[in-house]
Amino acid sequence: MADNRFLASRINVVFVGAGAVGCFYASRLHHPSRNVHVSLVARSNYAAIQKDGVKLQTRSFGDYTFVPDAAFPSVSAAAAARRDWHYIVVTTKALPDVSDDSEMITPLVGPKSCIILIQNGVGVEEPFRKRFPDTPIVSAVTVISAEQTSPGTIRQNRWTRISIGPYSDGLGTGGADVLRRGTASTEALTRWWTDLGGIRDVEPHDEVGLQTVRWHKLCINAAMNPSAVLSGGRGNADMVADPELRRHLLGVMREIRDAAPRILGRPFPPSMAAPDKIVESTARNKGARPSMLLDWEGGKPLELEVILGNPVRIARERGVEMPRLQSLYALLRSAQLMRKGRESEAKGKL
Secondary structure, eight states: OOOHHHTOOOEEOOOOOOOOHHHHOOOOOOOGGGTEEEEEOOTTTHEEEEHHHEEEEETEEEEEEESOOEEEHHHHHHHHTTTOEEEEOOOOOOOOOOOOOOOOGGGGGTTTTTEEEOSSSSSTTTHHHHOOOTTEEEEEEEEEEEEEETOOOOEEEEEEEEEEEEEESSOOOOOHHHHHHHHHHHHHHIIIIITTOOOOOOEEOOOHHHHHHHHHHHHHHHHHHHHHHTTTSHHHHHHHHHHHHHHHHHHHHHHHHHHHHHHHSOOOOOSSOHHHHHHHHHHSSSSSSOHHHHHTTTTOOOIIIIIIIIIHHHHHHHHHHOHHHHHHHHHHHHHHHHHHHHHHHHTOOO
16 A cells, blocks of 8 residues: 555656666656656767667667656756656666766755665765765666667666665665665665566665675675776686686675675675675676676776775775775775876877
């Protein structure tokens, strides 16, 4: 009954970031007949989406076109629409050393808002909590293989799993009111994505449970992503086939697996794959090249802080050292700084 009463009034959702992940999950949430209206803030693909909507080619739901309630070329344009944005979903790449996403969405946040973060890494929520101490936050981790093959055209290849949970301070000890409202929003989003969107593997968690999911995914991202760059551009399966690199990757994963329970106060559940199982699975995934490697080759900023820097700092604050992760962070941070310096010098000579 609570759900029916809630849906009796219009729910406005805006996704900030119209890449493959954002467009897929937005399309499964948009149900005007149930009063859930989803809009998109798009950038490079704005013109295509405004003209034809989002064309989705999915393994799980067939091919269809998602026409958002509205498409906006910027956050300021979405703010100018003067709507009460009940859910603000951030699906941009988390690059706190480049831009502050919490500041970017400020014009959208109102007294009725809830912020949802579908981003990689750990510690991504903290800037939002500092800026919006009284706003409920839902943190989300997804496992999905999806890509934008051309502007406004999304292909979902495998998986749909999304894990969600409330965020107060990462340990479940923040403000009781924001935790309560974040939990209520977690339950609502789970119902909508499951019952309306047909996603069968939406996994709700309590706050620490969701952070455990984040740290478990970090076992893969923090091991594979920076190592692919520093090894000279090798793919995941290629790296685990090399005995020394395999030993290194397992070492990074085990370091995270040992540290996370000491940070969160809760062990990894048996259902979460151990490092040996992750490496075995990786060996079968021929041709996979991690996103950080693709960003490096494309000259784009890397998700260094949320995948390496934040975990090292969070662990250190809890009295836990992570020397393998710290080494990867120091080396790759230096490599990025040196590349920026060379690019600036080259531009200065033009």
